[in-house]
Amino acid sequence: MKFLSFLFTSSIGRKLVMGATGLFLVSFLLVHCGINACVFVNDGGETFNAAADFMSENFFIRVAEIGLFLGLLWHVFQGLYLWLTNSKKRKAKYDKASGNENSKWYSRSMGLLGTLILIFLVLHLKHFWVVSRFTDHITSGDETLFQEMIEVFENPWVVLIYVLGCISLAYHLLHGFWSAFHTLGIDHKTYTPIIKSIGTAFSIVIPLIFALMPIAMHLGWIS
C-alpha cells in the first residue's frame, strides 16, 4: 500500500482525492435528492416516509452511509488543508488584482464555499440525522420524518440557512463537477463539453430542488 502514499503527500495526489471524493459526494446528492423529492407528491408524506424507511432499514444503505461519512471527512480535511497551504504560496500580495479577468470568482472560492456547506451540514445533520438515529423520536412512532421536516421548517431562519446552503452548494458544484473530471485526468474533445453541460445542469437543478423543500413547507405548499 506504500505506493498509495502519494495521495497524502503530493500536490496532484491530494487533488485526486478531492476529485474522487467530490464525485462520490455528487453521486450521494443524486440519491438524496431523489428520495427527498418524494415530498412533492404532496400525499401527507406517505411516499416520502416509505422511501425513508426503506433507506434506514436497508443493510447496504447503512454500510454505504459509513463510507459516505468517511468520504465527506476526507474531502473536508483534505480541502481545508489544500486551501490553507495554497493560500501560503504568495506571501507578498499584488497591489492590483484582476482575477475576474481570467477566472470565475467561485472557482477561486472553493474553500470558502465548502466551509459554508459544512456549516449548513452541521445544522442539517443535527435536525434530521441525529434526531432519527440517536433519539427514539421517529422510531417510536411519535412522529414521522415528514412531520419532523414540517416542524423544523416552520422557523424562517432555518429556511434561510438552508437556502444559503443550497446556493453555496450550487456554486461549489458549478466549478467542482467539471473540475473533478479534469483532476482525474479526463480532458476530451467530445466528452469534456458534455461533462461541462451536465455539470452546469446538475449544479442548478439539484440545489434548486433541495432549496424548494424548506421553502414549500414553510409556505404551506406541502402539508
Next chain:
Amino acid sequence: MEKVLNINLKVWRQANPEVAGRFEEYKVETSPDSSFLEMFDVLNEQLINSGQEPVAFDHDCREGICGMCSMVINGRPHGPKKAVTTCQLHMRSFNDGDTVVVEPWRADAFPVIKDLTVNRSSFDKIIASGGYISVNTGNAVDANSMLIPKDDADTAFEAATCIGCGACVSACKNASAMLFVGAKVTQLATLPQGKAEREKRVVAMVNAMDAEGFGACSNTGACAAECPKGIPLSVIATLNKEYTKAKMKGF
C-alpha cells in the same frame, strides 16, 4: 502631428531581496507605437539623466520567444492583451492619461531579485529534474521512419511553444506551476522519443515542483487565460493522467 501618450506609472521598486519594496510614481511621455519595454527604456533614460537608479526589469529577445519580460501590468501578467508577451504589447493599448500599475511576478517560488526582476531558477530546477530526453537522439531522422499521427504532432507542438515565462504561476491564486509542468510533460510524453522515460520523468518533475514551493492546482483556468502562448488547460489533465498512471505502476 505625431500623437503622444502621457502615462502615469506606478512601479514596484525594491533594492534587493532582503529589504521591503514600495511603489514609486513616474510620468512618461510615449508614442503609441512604442512597445511597453521601449516605454520603460524612455523612463530609465529619464531616471539616469536625473541621477536616479533606473528600474531593473528582465528582457532579452523582445520578440516574444525568450520568456524573460515578466511584468504584471494593472494586475494582469503580460498586460491586458490575450496571447501577447510584455515586449510585444504596444502603448496603443493604453489611453492618454492612464495610470498603469507595474509589479513583478509575485510568488514565494519566484523571489524578487530587484525591482521587477524575479528569480525563476525554480523552473530550471524542475526542468533539470527530468524535463528532457536523457540520451542523444541524434540527427533528425527521415520523416517516414518514425510515424507520428498528425494529432499527436500538433498536441506536442502546441505544448512545446511554452517559453517558460512564469505568467501562469503569477496569475494563479495558488502560485501553481501546473500549466508549465503540464506543457513540458505533454510535449515529451506525446512523442515516441520521450515516451520511454515518461513515468520516471513525470514523477521527478512533480516532486521538484512541490519541493520548490509551488501550490496545487484548483483548475481555475487563470493560467491558461493569461499564458502568452495560449497553452491550453488540457495539458494539466494530461499531467494528472501521466502522474497517476506512473504512480499506479509504482514509480
